[in-house]
Amino acid sequence: MTFTLADQAQALALAELHPSLPAAGLGVSHCEGALTLCFLNAPSEVEAWREALHVPVAEMTCKRRADGQTTVGFTATVDGVPVEAFTILSAKQPEGAAS
Numbered sequence: 001m002t003f004t005l006a007d008q009a010q011a012l013a014l015a016e017l018h019p020s021l022p023a024a025g026l027g028v029s030h031c032e033g034a035l036t037l038c039f040l041n042a043p044s045e046v047e048a049w050r051e052a053l054h055v056p057v058a059e060m061t062c063k064r065r066a067d068g069q070t071t072v073g074f075t076a077t078v079d080g081v082p083v084e085a086f087t088i089l090s091a092k093q094p095e096g097a098a099s
Contacts (some may be wrong), residue, residue, distance in 0.1 A: 010081040011036040017079055018052050024085070035075075038085040046073050049085045053078045 011026040014036070025039035040046050050060065059074045065088075073086025 008036075011038070014038075014078065014081060014083070021052055022048055024049075029084075035082045035084055038083060040073075040085060040087045042087055043072055043089070046085055046087050050074055053083070053085075 007028045007030075008026055011028065014021075022040060022045040024045070027037040027039065029035045029037055038049065040049065049055075050057070053076065055074050055076045055078070059076055060072065061074060062070060062072050064070050070089045071086045072089060073084060075082070075084045077083070
């Protein structure tokens with residue numbers, strides 16, 4: 001299936017409604033309907049989106065992907081738009097952490 005800019009129109013509408021949110025990589029998934037995907041750079045950016053879009057904390061998820069990476073984020077319907085906002089947590093161990 002080929003996606004067009006029209007498929008991203010709902011995602012772009014979020015930018016108009018919430019222009020102060022941190023920038024995100026935007027995509028569309030038709031696997032679960034027309035779900036707008038928002039790829040964010042850090043957990044703090046996911047939290048900024050969650051707060052601005054009035055998504056309850058209880059909607060936050062932490063998932064292990066098939067490739068072993070862990071994501072943190074939420075899926076919600078915002079202003080009529082189904083949205084999944086998430087970031088991939090770094091696998092890097094902090095300095096001094098036990099192996």
